[in-house]
Every structure is written in C-alpha cells, then in structure tokens.
Amino acid sequence: MRSVVGQAVSRRSLLRLSGAGAGALALPALWASGDSVAQAAVADAMEAPDLLRRGAFPIGFWWPPPPQETTVARYAEIAEAGFTFVTGGNGVQDGAANEAMLTAAAANDLAAVVIDTRISGIANYPPEQWSSVVASTLADYEHSSAFSGINIQDEPNAGMFAQIGTVTELLRDLRPDLLPYVNLFPTYANAEQLGTPTYQDYLDRYVGDVDPAFLSFDHYALFKPSGVRDDYFYNWVLVRDKALRTGLPSWVFIQACEHLAYRLPTEAELRWQINVSLAYGCKGIQYFTYWTPEPPEVFQHALISREGERTPLYDAAARINNDYLRPVGRQLLPLTSESVTHFGEAAPPMGVEIFHGDSWVSSASGSAVILGRFFDRPAQRLRWLLVANRSFDSTASTSLTLGPEVVRAYEFDISGRYLPRRLDGPPAGQVLPVTLEPGAARLFRLHGA
Template sequence: MTDHPVSRKGFLGLGAALGGALGVPASGWAAAAPAHARTPQPTATGTGGPLLDGSRFPIGVFWPPPPLETTVERYQQMADAGFTYLHTGNYGWADVQIATWSLRTADQVGLKVLVDDPDIRWLTRSVSISEDGGPFTLTRAEAETKLREIIARYRPVRWWEVTDGRLLITGGTGDGSIGISRDSAGWTDYTLSFSTSPRATGAGGYAQSGWAFRARDERNAYVWLLNNQSGPGNLTKAVFVDGAPRVTVVPLGFDVVAGETYRVETVVEGDTFTTSVNGRVVDTTTDTTFASGGVGFRQAGGESAYYDDVRVVDAGGRLLLAEDFSGGLGQWDVPDGGGFDSFAGIHLYDEPTVPKLADLGALADIIRSIDPDVLPYINHFPGFDYRAAVEQTSPEVLSFDRYPILSSGEDVGYFQNWADVRAAALPTGIPTWAFVQSVGYTAHAVPTKADLLWQINISLAYGCKGIQYFTYWTPDPARGENFHDGIVLVDGTLTPLYEATQEVNTTWLQQVGLQVLPLTSTAVQAANLASVPGGLEPFEADDEIAELTGDALVLGRFDGPDGRHLLLVNHSRTEDARGVLRWGPAVQRASAFDPASERYRSRGRAPFRVDLGPGEATLLRLETA
C-alpha cells in the first residue's frame, strides 16, 4: 500500500475524516386558563431522569449554600447528611455561572441538581406559549429553540453507550475524545482485535470506525480509522500529540460499506504496527512517538460506529482485556463530552397560579421532547388545585409544600392537603413529592428531630416518593419572614438540626424510602383518635387487621410487587405511642422492616406490639391468603 501524507492544512480540509470540525461543538389559583391554552395536548413522555430511576429515594435540598460557600466541602456535608439532590436558585439567583459552578461541585460528590435558569424564568414569567400570536407570545417552535439552548448548557454529552449488547459511539471532538481501557498505561507490545460496524453518519454520509493504541490520554495516541470518506475504502492513520494529528491515508483496495461488520486486528510490536481487516494485512507502519499506552476507540463530529468482541493479548499470549460489553463500560475511561453528570432537570416554576399551568404544561412537554431524561420540575402551593396541575402539565412528579410545625401546635390542614395531593396523583400513578419544614420562621417553630420524622412519616403514609427540605442554609434576614436556625446558619455553622437530619436521612428515610418507592397507596387511616381530622379515614377492622388498640396511629396501607404493606406512624410528634395489632384471617404472616440490615424480619401471626417514639414509624410486609 502507498502512504499519502496529509498536511495540517490538508487535514483540516478533510472536513470530517477525523471528526469534522476539530472543536465540537396566591389569590386567583382557581381562575380559568386562557381559552387558547386551556387543554394542552402533551406529545412527549418523560422518564424523570436520574431522580426517578429508582436507585435512590430522592431527598432534596432547597436553599443550598450561597455561591461563596459552594465548595466541595460544603456539598460533601450535604451528601453526608443523606441528601441526593439540590435545587439551585435563591442564593443562586438563577445565574448561569453560579448554576454551572454548583453543577461542577455537585459532580464531585455525587449530588444531582435541578437548575433554576435565568432564561427559564424569562420563558415562564414574561411570555406565553401560543400559536395565536400577540404581544409577549412565543410559538412552540420559538420556545423550543430557546429550551434547546438552555438544556445544552447543562446536559451531559454521552458519546458512549451500550445498546443491543454492543458499544455504540455517536460522536466526539476532533482533537481527542478517545475512550481508553483502564489500568493500561504500562502496556507496551500487544495485539488488539475487535469487530466494528461503521455507520453512514459522518458529514456528507461517509462511514467511519476509529480505534486507538498506545493511548496515553484522550489527546495523545495512535488513532487508526477505517472509512470511506475520501475514497471507497481507506485506512486513515493519525498520530495525535497534544490533540494535533499527523495524518496519512492508505487506500485499501476494497470498499468500506456502512453497516457491514469488519474484524480488525492491530499488532503492536516495538516501533512496528501491523493492521489487518478480515484477516487481510492492509498496512504496516513504523513509528517511535509512543512506546506504551492502552487501547481504545474514537469517533468525532457526527461519526458513529458499533464495536464488540474486543480482545487484547500481550506478546507472550497473556490476555490483557476481554470485552463483550455485557457488563457495561466499567473497563473503560469514557471520554468526557462536556456538560454535567449532576444535571437532573430544570426547576421550571415554584408555586404557579392555575392560569399559568397551560404555559408550563407546554414548556414541560417541549423539554420532554428535547430530552425525556430532563425533569421539568414544578412545585405547587398548599391548598392548590392539584387536579388541574395534573391535567394541564402531565407532570413526572406532583410536588407541593406545606409547613405544619407552628409556634403552637401543628397545622391541622396538613392531612387534608396530603389527601388532596394523593387523590390527584393516584389515578395516573404519578409519584408525589413533599417539602418538609427544617427551619423556623414567622409563626413557625424550629423543628426537632421528632418533627422531621413526623413530617416524613406522615408523608410516606400517603405514598410520598420524594422528600425535600425547606431550607438547608438559613435564609439571610434581609429575605424577610424572620427565618432562623435552619440546618446551617447564615454564617455557615452547622446546627443541631444538621445531626438530626443526617440521622433521619441515613438511618431511616434512605432505607424505608426505597421500600416505599414501588408501592401503591390503597388507604390512609387513623386509629384510636376521638376526632379524626379531614384527610384521614377512620380505621375499621377488616380481614387484614382485626383489631388495633392503644394510642393514636396513622396507617398507610399499600399494594406492592411483593405483597401488601402497612406503615404504622405515631400520630403524635411529642408523645410515645404504644398499641397492639391483631391480624385478621387474610394475613398468614407479618414481617417488620429493619432499616439497619435492610431486611424484613418475620413476626409470624402473633399480635404485633407497637412501640413508637414521637413521630416514628414502622413498616410491615404482610403475606396474605
């Protein structure tokens, strides 16, 4: 074969053989909605993204540390306290730079982020979405253009994915983006073999598959490419040094066909590299730039290809790597495509009025159509028209806030509010999320640990699938409303509430929350109360529970994939609760969940003795006939 050297200028002129461009780019809640937007028709379905993937129970932070306290240490404190995600905004001022700094910091400690973006605020507060035209109105297409721009600021770019049992690479940058085998920097002489199927997605429709050997990092490696970009079939050879390639092109003498599968082998021995395609030697190259490094794969621009059945054997025949991608991408350092892994969604709106719902529904639908894994999050007022929220926004989660820990007693409307949220969400299986009060403010007391447990466990009894804390950092006094003594003070001091929150989250909510996630609420009842508040049904004996005596309890009853469940919650946040539960004929055995071991322990059919501290709960699984 004859090598045809290509200059740097000529390489740029190739346009895409190595990846195209080298740089990849409060009153009035029940008012009627405008007639043109009253019944939006959703066209896209969202997954809810990482916050709804079921791997962790969502535990969120509202009012996170302010910008100058947005550090890895501060975010690690949140993660250590059991939180899984945070809302930006408030101290973040819906600022892009502050939001990206928050995302970057969250990436380092494993937190997820719902972003409050300034352009989202403009879309939701300054314009309407309608095809009818008029002042301060955007069409759906115009709104989509802006939303794509917003999401692109934050969304992680993932070029590597496993699909149909193979690695699919769907792009990259021109000066790097090599995914490299892990723990392979010291490899010297070896044979790399793999199967690949290039796809016709390069600019102009060419097909290309790229691989790397003696790769030191994403920008320093030998990169060979099988393609049909500047001829029917070529091997393009690039030696990348600090992202700049030295390129030669070898005509193959056969066509490279998109969709065809090729078996490729490159033997790396000293300064000589011999490449074969389908058993036929197509090139031998001598070069001394790199003496060691791992193997990998690489595409750029819009190029894409499948890879499978990877083997690396050293000069003595010892297997260094075998990969069929059945176990995911754990053997690879995947190239960073930009964006933030911590990005979970858009904080679309907090506490809208009913007339605002139609526009929010349209925006949420557009977000889902752009990326179903981006959660368009909306939170609602206490006492809101939650059915309207469901009908007009088709939310992935139905979230609300109500803070019941008053300076004297608790808000008796809390149960009814929860019942209304449950009634709106349950028919379509929408997960419900709630805020819990974790700060003192006007007419509201600083919660105790028991108060946190009570809010959380009452919420779980109604089938809650996500808990959010208001607030984490104490709002500055200039904010008004006399906020004081939150989880962290204004000056950054951790209060006793931090330790209480950490204990509640890490020893109870994380574990029990995961058990509740797959369950479906069937009833929320009160037992042993002289006067049952609105939003709770009076308990009556049935074939599962024949009798429940003792102190006042709230019963959350559930169906689940592994049977019936019962959450018993102390109705009081200040007094212990004791009682005895006797099983009906339908129950063959009851098992109590132990959060420490994350296991259910059988209690048989014997009467179950309830002994709960203030605000505490216990979860039971029932084996029924």
C-alpha cells in the same frame, strides 16, 4: 412526542388514550387488574425522568449554600447528611453559579435541578422562540453528569399552567431524562394565589394543563409554640388521591426552618412530618430549608446557619436521612399506596379516613397511629404496612390484630432485611404489638395465605 405504533408513547398520549381516568381505561385500573404484562407495557411506555427512577429515594431541599459557598467541600457536607439531590436558589442560578453547583454536585454523586431565568422567565420571549430558548438552555448544561432537571416555577398561579405545560413538553421532547420541576401551593393558599376557586380545582387544572412528571407541594404545619394546621392531613388526602388517579409520584416539602409563625422542629417533629408523608404514599422528601435564608427577622434557624455552621437540626436530619429515610424510602418507592387510615383519633382531622378494620388488619387498640398500606401487585398475597405514631411528643403503644388470612409478619430492619416478627394470640387472631417513639414509624410486610 412519540405516539407511532411500535414506539414508546408519552404520558400525555397514555392519558389521552385512557380518557385521563374519565370512563375509559385509567392507568390505576391497569395496575389494579393484576395483569403483569399490561403493567409492564405501561411502565415501559412511560417516559420517566432519571430523578424519578434512579432507585434511590429522592431527598432534597430548598435554599442551597450561596454562590461563594458553592464548593465541593460544601456539597460533600450535603451528601454526608444523606441528601440525594440539590436545587438551585439562594443566588445559585444562571451561568457561572449553576456551573459551580453542577461541578460540586457531580463530585459528590448528587443530582442537581438548576434554576435558569431563561426558563423561569420564558414569558419574556415571543412564543415562537420558546423552543430555541429551551434548546439553548439545555445545551449549556448537558455536559454535566449531575444535570437532572430544571426548576420551571415555584408555587405557580393556575394562570401560568398553559405556559408551564408548553415548557414541560419542550423539555420532555428534547431531554426526557430531565425532571421538569414545579412545586405547587398548599391548601392554605387563597383563591387569588391559586387562580382557582378550590384547591381540588387547582390540582385538576395543573394535571390537565401541564401533564407533569410528578406532583410536588409544600405544607408547613407546625405553628409556634406547639400547634398544627387543621388542613395538614387534608392536603395529603387530596394530593394522594390525585397522584393515585393519574399514576404520578408525589413529593412534599417538610418544615425544617424557624420562620414567621412557624416553629423550629425538633428531631421527633422532623421524623413525624416524614412518616406522615410516607404513610400517605410520598415518593420524595424535600426540606425547607437547608441554608438559613435572609432576612434574619423572618428566618432564624435551618440546618445550616447563615454563617455556614451546622445546627443541631443538621445532625438530626443526617441521622434521619441516612439511618431511616434512605433505607425505608427505598422499600416504599416502587410500591403503590392502597389505603391510609387513622386509628385512635379523639378529634379526626378534616378529610382523613378512620380505621375500621379489614382482612389484613381486623382491629386495633392502644395509642393513636396512622396505618399506611401498600402493594407491589394487587393480586399478590403480600402487603407492606407502615405504622406511624400519630404523636410527635409521646410514645405510642398499639396492638394490631391481624386478619385471619395473614399467616406471617416481618419487620423491616434498616440493614435491609425483613426479620420475622413473633405474633401473640391464636392463629385466627394474631396480635402484632407495636411501640413507637415520638414521631417514629415501623415498616412491616404481611404475608397472606
């Protein structure tokens, strides 16, 4: 780790200097100060892996094509569907299988996060050998331009956090451009799985023990035939809060596979999961799963069948990723989540903040929506507003009365432009009408006086 005066300091060093947000200068306070010089210094000091700062919104998945299907053509199919990176699994790990994945990914301009059992099973080595094990593992893949990260653990118990933290630090010292990848449990994991009494404790210990580069979690909320988990939004409330307090980007796995008690999502339900996540400040979307896993009595459908055929969900994901998520995600990627409020909830889910109105949006009427608001610099008189349909099975028609300080509103067009929106009503109470298809969202930029 570099902490000498005149050199860049690491994320761990910054958190130590800031007291990790406990009474001293926390990272969010620097951003909230509006001091662009201080913000630039912090940004320059943070060692961010390439996957977190390459400019494209990260879109990935779990369960790639199996080794016999790890080909340039198969990975062209992945790129065609709008994905930006791949992760090992489904037999793709170690040695030749990883080499094939890296070759196929590089040929299609995809980033790749490898699984190597030397890293995931590093506890099998004496601790004094861990540094050399990590170094030799990296050396095997450093020739590939696609090599972008290593999957350290999936859904780890808190008892593994110290080990994960050591491996993360070793990886960061040797290759700060690589993503030390870990995916966390959801809120519905039990205390034995988490290794902590509560989920909040789990997040706190993870950040404190590991010093991660990002927060990734999975939460599968869509039950058969039509239910939604009670704690789905609460999981996002907790992760968003932790991400903002620590300056970490948050990623999520969305449900994209019929399995066990979970239904096969419709295209609208894919959009809904993505837009809920974006409204809560998500900086990376991952699909569970791409290829349909075994056994068939557990997993029935995903984007690609076990036989290698595209399913209707592949086409739906390709439309969403290419025509919506990539352009809209690129807009939201550099922004900071300022607020997330729910309007029109008949029975508000656990933990959500109910919309009450403020100087940017003073009131609302009509259908239930989620309002995610973002800023670039707090002192700047600009806000981005993502209005997401609360429903995945009905159209929303909502009218937002803008605050008196808002003078203009623009709507983002997927061509990459913000187009002026005509507002109804007098200058002191201009109304922005919004109509949303099931699961859909629209992004606006509000200009203050």
